[in-house]
Amino acid sequence: MYIGRFAPSPSGPLHFGSLIAALGSYFQAKANQGQWLVRIEDIDPPREMPGASELILRTLEAYQLEWDGEVVYQSQRHHLYQQQIDAWISSGQAYYCQCTRKAIKESGGYYLGTCRDKQLSNDTPSATRLRMTQPVYEFIDQKHGRLTIPHPLAEEDFIIKRRDGLFAYNLAVVLDDIDQGVTEVVRGADLIEPTGRQISLYKMLGQSPIHYLHLPLALDENGQKLSKQNHAPAIDNSNPKPALLEAMHFLGFQLDPHIEQGNLDEIIAWGVENWQICQLPNTTEITPRFSNRPR
Structure with missing residues (x-):
């Protein structure tokens, strides 16, 4: 069975780049009739924003991205990480x-x-x-x-x-992915570099490596990655449709006008049905241009 996941760090609210990662991982999981898990990667307290974990979950709900099972928090799993380190x-x-x-x-x-x-x-x-x-x-x-x-x-x-x-x-990410049975990781292209180390960890733990899919990275107008560190603005929970449609265009969907006029759950369901990896842009970096198309 396919098991995917979205694993944000609670260093701030979700921004447009986060939404791309969430949507890409969600569509890939659901298009494969699989599960989509959510894990909060809160292992770096100095970088975390109070209340961000709850805000992230509320944002996913606002965008009709429903996760399977219980949300896992890395801060509650320190004993598992230390156990493996002690053994090594x-x-x-x-x-x-x-x-x-x-x-x-x-x-x-x-x-x-x-x-x-x-x-x-x-x-x-x-x-x-x-x-x-x-x-x-x-x-x-x-x-x-x-x-x-x-x-x-x-x-x-x-x-x-x-x-x-x-x-x-x-x-932490490899031990958690193994423990949760994740079969494929879908995430932004900024995490291509550590993938080799993570595959090495699978091998050193006697586990079969999983599959990886890296999505195009959203850049701002100055060519910098959209990130909390670069003060990327939070996406709007009260009016999610414009950002949702823009993110789907970013991911290569060709949206018909009647789809754009649908409600959120209809748009998400259409995205699952029509998702294909081949539609993704070949580049690993794209500067989003938020359009003024009527919604």
């Missing part, structure tokens, strides 16, 4: 590292395994790194085909727990 520390697969970002930058920008064999303890603040024994140099994207990963990046021992005690995104 015990086996020697993971180790503590005290290298600074500055030192890594000075050594060429990639971590060269400086602390790999030092057998450091965690008595002083340290990051935890995973020995890379299953590097992934390329993977197949469902839209873009074979994508390659630079060898230094693929072979790097990457961080699975930060020096400040927060769990790393790559570890």
Whole structure:
């Protein structure tokens, strides 16, 4: 059975780029008669906005994007992440590292395994790194085909727990996807780079890697990614139809006027019925142009 998911971080309300990821993952899941899960990735409290998790869920409801099952919160799963890290520390697969970002930058920008064999303890603040024994140099994207990963990046021992005690995104997302039975990840093209590391984690955990589909990335007029960090405006919950239609155009749908005049649930149902990966733009970056077409 197909199981997809939408996994926003609660660093702010959903913006147009978030809506594209939500719609793309929803349409792909439902077009495959599958489930669409929602997971709140709240493992970085300093970047989170109070109340954002609830606002995100209310926004999905306003846009008629109904999820299956219970919403999962990463903040409630720390024990699972730590359990895996402890097992890797015990086996020697993971180790503590005290290298600074500055030192890594000075050594060429990639971590060269400086602390790999030092057998450091965690008595002083340290990051935890995973020995890379299953590097992934390329993977197949469902839209873009074979994508390659630079060898230094693929072979790097990457961080699975930060020096400040927060769990790393790559570890948490893979453990959660495995636990939830996710079969395909549909997300923005800004997350192409960590995909290789995540596939490596599947292999190191003895799991079969899943499929990936990276959607075109929405840029603002200055060519910057639409993101909360770049102050992308929140989408409108009180009048969702204009943003919904614009996002569907962005995803390659050719909408007939009678569809545009329908209500939200009719538009969403039509999107599920007519969704095709081949309709997606070939580029990974697009600057949205919000039209003034009558709604």
